[in-house]
Amino acid sequence: MTAVPLAQRNRFELLAMEAVSDPVLDLLASHASCRSYRPDPLPPGTLERLMVAGQSAPTSSNLQAYSVVAVEDPARKEALMALCGNQRMIKECPLFLVFCPDIHRLHYVCARQGYPFGAAFLEMFLLASVDAALVAQNVATAAEAMGLGSCMCGSIRNDPQAVIELLELPPGVFALVGLCVGYPAKPLEVKARLPIETILHHERYSTDDMESGVHAYDRLMAAGRTYDGRRVSISGEPDTSRDDSYGWAEHTARRLTRPETIAASASLRENLRRILEAHGWSFQ
Amino acid sequence: MTAVPLAQRNRFELLAMEAVSDPVLDLLASHASCRSYRPDPLPPGTLERLMVAGQSAPTSSNLQAYSVVAVEDPARKEALMALCGNQRMIKECPLFLVFCPDIHRLHYVCARQGYPFGAAFLEMFLLASVDAALVAQNVATAAEAMGLGSCMCGSIRNDPQAVIELLELPPGVFALVGLCVGYPAKPLEVKARLPIETILHHERYSTDDMESGVHAYDRLMAAGRTYDGRRVSISGEPDTSRDDSYGWAEHTARRLTRPETIAASASLRENLRRILEAHGWSFQ
Numbered sequence: 001m002t003a004v005p006l007a008q009r010n011r012f013e014l015l016a017m018e019a020v021s022d023p024v025l026d027l028l029a030s031h032a033s034c035r036s037y038r039p040d041p042l043p044p045g046t047l048e049r050l051m052v053a054g055q056s057a058p059t060s061s062n063l064q065a066y067s068v069v070a071v072e073d074p075a076r077k078e079a080l081m082a083l084c085g086n087q088r089m090i091k092e093c094p095l096f097l098v099f100c101p102d103i104h105r106l107h108y109v110c111a112r113q114g115y116p117f118g119a120a121f122l123e124m125f126l127l128a129s130v131d132a133a134l135v136a137q138n139v140a141t142a143a144e145a146m147g148l149g150s151c152m153c154g155s156i157r158n159d160p161q162a163v164i165e166l167l168e169l170p171p172g173v174f175a176l177v178g179l180c181v182g183y184p185a186k187p188l189e190v191k192a193r194l195p196i197e198t199i200l201h202h203e204r205y206s207t208d209d210m211e212s213g214v215h216a217y218d219r220l221m222a223a224g225r226t227y228d229g230r231r232v233s234i235s236g237e238p239d240t241s242r243d244d245s246y247g248w249a250e251h252t253a254r255r256l257t258r259p260e261t262i263a264a265s266a267s268l269r270e271n272l273r274r275i276l277e278a279h280g281w282s283f284q
Numbered sequence: 285m286t287a288v289p290l291a292q293r294n295r296f297e298l299l300a301m302e303a304v305s306d307p308v309l310d311l312l313a314s315h316a317s318c319r320s321y322r323p324d325p326l327p328p329g330t331l332e333r334l335m336v337a338g339q340s341a342p343t344s345s346n347l348q349a350y351s352v353v354a355v356e357d358p359a360r361k362e363a364l365m366a367l368c369g370n371q372r373m374i375k376e377c378p379l380f381l382v383f384c385p386d387i388h389r390l391h392y393v394c395a396r397q398g399y400p401f402g403a404a405f406l407e408m409f410l411l412a413s414v415d416a417a418l419v420a421q422n423v424a425t426a427a428e429a430m431g432l433g434s435c436m437c438g439s440i441r442n443d444p445q446a447v448i449e450l451l452e453l454p455p456g457v458f459a460l461v462g463l464c465v466g467y468p469a470k471p472l473e474v475k476a477r478l479p480i481e482t483i484l485h486h487e488r489y490s491t492d493d494m495e496s497g498v499h500a501y502d503r504l505m506a507a508g509r510t511y512d513g514r515r516v517s518i519s520g521e522p523d524t525s526r527d528d529s530y531g532w533a534e535h536t537a538r539r540l541t542r543p544e545t546i547a548a549s550a551s552l553r554e555n556l557r558r559i560l561e562a563h564g565w566s567f568q
Contacts, residue, residue, distance in 0.1 A: 104491075117540055145306055252393050255345060
């Protein structure tokens with residue numbers, strides 16, 4: 001997989017300074033989301049190898065509170081695409097994986113052994129969601145190690161009920177993130193991140209570097225013309241302005257004040273709790 | 285890092301069959317949690333290199349809704365150990381990282397740009413938690429690539445309010461998972477996982493392989509004497525029995541019917557929602 005670094009690949013400056021030549025760190029550091037795919041099929045055994053990597057992730061108390069649904073059928077991928085903000089990559093990629101927090105299996109194990117399930121709390125929802133996310137990240141790393149591209153899709157949560165029905169997810173199972181896997185159709189662009197001092201805190205949380213970090217990153221992203229042609233409108237009319245005051249801060253603030261620009265169908269994501277409560281999850 | 289595989293390392297059989305010699309897949313597949321550490325300090329630059337790997341993880345809508353608190357001070361590690369079920373490894377390891385979903389920074393960005401924060405939903409809690417988990421997994425992978433051991437600690441959620449106070453986490457920030465990092469004091473034991481067909485579903489969720497997978501794994505874990513000396517008591521008296529009917533299914537069911545055996549202080553984990561709601565998070 002060819003990754004074309006942008007001029008603003010600031011997250012690598014440190015690695016370069018340290019003259020790291022570790023292949024794993026290099027792989028992780030050159031991650032870039034792949035948003036278009038060649039139709040080429042994957043080599044035999046790819047899915048099984050990805051799953052070995054995924055199942056090797058840590059899992060809380062060895063509960064293994066997750067399942068993975070592999071979608072390769074073109075009609076089903078097209079149906080999922082329609083539920084995920086019409087992102088074409090979901091139809092294009094040969095393999096679309098859906099990572100699901102899963103307490104259905106744990107309910108079964110309790111019933112099998114004759115005990116009532118006593119863990120219906122927010123904590124269990126969070127534990128299963130973390131389990132599933134750790135698996136997803138390991139699978140993404142493995143895919144990239146195999147020369148494939150990947151893209152994590154939170155848009156699988158745009159319409160949770162429709163995905164539950166399409167994938168026949170039983171109570172206690174929902175789709176947390178999707179992952180496109182396939183051969184990149186074009187070179188990938190590595191994206192810069194907030195400065196390390198904005199994210200990393202020593203001994204206690206500190207906001208000392210927050211404004212300087214947000215400012216620096218905002219200017220970096222604005223200078224890279226990152227948001228040209230995709231500015232978030234707050235007036236109802238498309239925002240076609242091109243002044244450089246619009247950077248990461250303005251883009252992010254507009255999205256958070258209008259969260260439907262994150263979820264293609266925010267009204268449904270706003271219903272996430274109601275849908276999940278009706279499907280076997282508790283938030284007490 | 286020397287990993288001593290158990291006889292039951294079934295998650296590798298497939299990789300071996302496929303004769304994979306990819307260093308990244310090998311690294312991921314040989315993950316084992318490290319629960320005791322040598323006091324040796326880490327090489328200079330380790331934390332920064334780990335963070336480059338962590339920040340390279342995918343992040344939803346580039347919101348980067350997470351922070352990391354690095355704890356190296358012995359007194360603070362000891363205080364955290366006391367809050368995390370007295371797991372000695374937290375005090376022993378030279379570096380303890382706390383991965384935090386963070387919408388404090390996003391609230392700041394909205395205020396900075398003059399917009400009200402409009403994303404106070406369960407979806408935002410989940411998005412930030414997934415962001416933080418993906419970072420944690422990348423950091424764990426990077427640590428193991430550098431020859432270090434690691435152990436993910438969900439026990440950081442045992443007493444969320446005390447951790448908020450100890451690490452001075454502002455509203456909209458909480459501790460999701462901890463990660464011990466350091467040199468293993470002894471060889472690690474790779475743990476088996478549920479059979480792939482129990483976790484992986486094709487096109488739609490299926491329970492066809494659930495009982496056979498649970499049964500096979502239950503017997504594998506029982507045969508390995510995995511739970512000798514640490515059986516969960518349901519009578520109030522310690523369970524010192526050694527019959528082989530007690531495997532993964534019985535252990536898991538007992539823990540889920542008595543969730544305080546997962547969280548050292550379940551009463552507090554049961555309060556997770558109330559504590560987080562008082563600390564800037566919404567579950568609507």
